[in-house]
Amino acid sequence: MTVFFRHSKHLLASLALFGVVGMMLAMRPTPSAMERVMDRGELVVITRPSNTTYYEDQHGETGMEFELAKGFADSLGVKLKVLESDDLSYIRYAIRKGTADIAAAGLVVTPERTESLRFTTPYQQVDSLVARRLDSPRLRGLADMVGYTVAVPAGSSHAEMLIQAQLETPELEFIEVEDATPEQLLALVEDGEVDYTLIHSNSYALQRALWPDLIADYTVATDMPLAWAFNPKDDKSLYLAAQRFLTQAKADGTTAKLEDRFYGHVEYFNLYAARSFMRHLEERLPRYEELFRSAADDNEFDWRLLAAVAYQESLWDPGAISPTGVKGLMMLTNDTARQMGISDRTDPEQSIRAGAAYLRRVHAKIPDRIPEPSRTWMALASYNVGFGHLEDARVLTQRQGGDPDNWQDVKQRLPMLAKPAYAEQLKYGTARGGQAVVYVRHIRRYYDLLVWAENSRRRDDTRVALH
Template identity: 50%
Template sequence: MNMVFAQLKSLLVPVVALTALAVMTGSGSPPDALDRVHSRGELVLATTLSPTTYYHNQHGPTGMDYELVRGFAEELGLELKVIEAQDLGELFSLLEAGSVDIAAAGLSITPDRARHFDFTTSYQSIQHKIIYRRGETRPRQLSELAGKRIVVEADSANAELLRHLQEDVPFLDVTELPGAGVEALMALVRSGRADYTLVDSNRFALHRTLFPDLDAAFDAEASSMGWFFRPEPNRRLHHAAQRYLTRMKLSGEVAKLERRFFRHHDRFDLYAARSFIRHRDQRLPQYQDDFHTAAASTGFDWRLLAAVAYQESMWDAGAVSPTGVRGLMMLTQQTAREMGVANREDPRQSIAAGAAYLRKMHDRINEDIPEPDRTWMALAAYNVGIGHLEDARQLTARGGGDPNRWQDVRQRLLLLSRPDYYRQTRHGFASGGQAVVYVREIQNYYDRLVWLDQHNGEPAPTLLAMLH
């Protein structure tokens, strides 16, 4: 008898589960995507590795698309699971097969994609830029690309755009390369293996400092980016995402994320970019072990410490400023004494002391401040002093801003040089604008070092083979 009940129970359990899911839909219809994610307790995202969408830094996964989707998952009360596709072809295959719930990777909304997938309202707009080598004749229009080799990533919006443009310019020589990221495409153009490539404007903004010998010739077309879903009769998950993105845009949160991830890349200096690449190849290797050692003892990412050192001295151990600070981390005499440094021009001592001093600033800052904002504020304190940082945080709170958000505090730091503001503070006048620039430049160098550390900047041999 017990065996009979056990068999009946095993048959009834899936029936009960399906009935419960049917009740969730409110109509007795089969469960849809929203039911499935709640049943699993997680939202599964397909994305690709890119500094504009999803990557890892010292604080874990981040990127504009990742942060947006993570917020959506939290709103639904779900955990976020990320599946990193190797290329766009795999990403869309995962979505089409139903292996993921949503695809977000800076995906442009295009006519071809719209025939296969549902997509949300746009959350960002970009331009598709034609990239060429500086020193070569700059093309001004599409007809001038005829007969030249153009490389793009297979399955990308840029590849689709060129296929349509070939109807008007039939002699375009286009090679679509599977899995070719922006850095690989730009490396092919830099090396002369290709004449041109197409790159989205936001990706170009982040990568141009790594490829200072390349520039944008002209904009081929504009497009909008959205999240993609597998088409279903009941589109409740899609509609929930649509409502979420609309609120995020109207509240200004999307704009804040754009400033967070892209603002410190909006200034381009050709000479500085070339110098950074040269110094990264020639100077950084001498001190890399010391940065690793200091990172291990302080808990910071070694690339962050290296970025600080580059901002301070351009990795010149003998650097001396007009005010007397010196060495790789440009320590003052007072800081050197405080940190026990006997010789400020000794690279190992300078790096260790600079890292320890940054850790000291970080530890003094309110631990309720989330990362990465706490690190950015520690860097500001490293530059302008902890007292002035706290003054700026108090001004932020008085002005209705969030004193735990770097983007809000940085605006008040700029006010510390104005008498009508610094007279309200405990520590008085400060060159807050200098600290803001200081943090912005370190963010810029750090992003470059993270990306260069993960990618050698050269296209894979398999991609090169496809060009022959």
């Protein structure tokens, strides 16, 4: 009995100790959402890879959603970690389970989604459009799609719209395609496997030139808000910080500048030009792609940027010649050819290598402090109008209170160089600065199309099945 009693006292003491520890743990406050982010020094954002949200270009990770999320992470003093998923259901799951802190995935705020997610103030608004082939019947309403094959991404706001439309038109049927991107669904429409799909206006505007035989001429809904999503069961600390950031970004023009950066170069659609580009993409570019890749490696450029410059200059025609005498794929002058040490401007390899080396020389003149991508766009403007005139535009930008290291600000002043009232105040006189702006805009457009074409239906691994 004595031994048992002694052990019992130790047991009771241990139980008492565990009880105290348990109470202390129970009393410890649960870290807030903001504290979790700050403790790990990392903001985890989940997004969908697309041309409107997140992708990689010559300068690395970019996209409207990425740049906004990166700005928010920077404002918190933490690193940004990006998770990718095409599965909209998984994105919602990841937020609710705490796998990610924020969903910044081009999500439209809908009544159904607000039941499981907490949304911020909108940072952008889009329309919902119906895309079809040019030879398909034009719609007057969603009921006109009855009897046709309609496909939308599973779990998307477009699927929610069509479910609502079925209340009025029960005969309307559609297919929800798992893990489908807008590009993949447009490919199905173009190939005739689907008659109609729904797409957001911003996505359609950016890639319309890749699909010249498609048109989106029926609007289902307008001014649909895009916002970030949070777990509604979390406290509001991180959510309120995001609210403040997005409100400030709108107030100080950050959001507007990002919209201009990603959408400002999308010019008026020209069906003939789009068809020509796609034809040349398939017929001409493959002949020179390896030359562009090799020259890009030697000069530390993205080969698609060099290809975009060449397309702007010559439409990838090595025999091209202008009225002023410039020749070849990169349309080099005699002086530039001599500077770069080439003898035949019409030889594709010589032209591409010389053009890439000359662009690198121009790029090196742009001050190192200017961040990308502004530095590259300024280099292209300098390539077109001359370094001195670009510097004049930067001086004018600074005098007028703009940022001389930001392309969005400088491009607004370049056209002013053609006006004597401004040019007389500057070192290098008048210049066709507006032409340089158009030149850069076109190259940016072609570059984006080349980037997105690699992620489109032209790659076999991006195909999706309807069943």
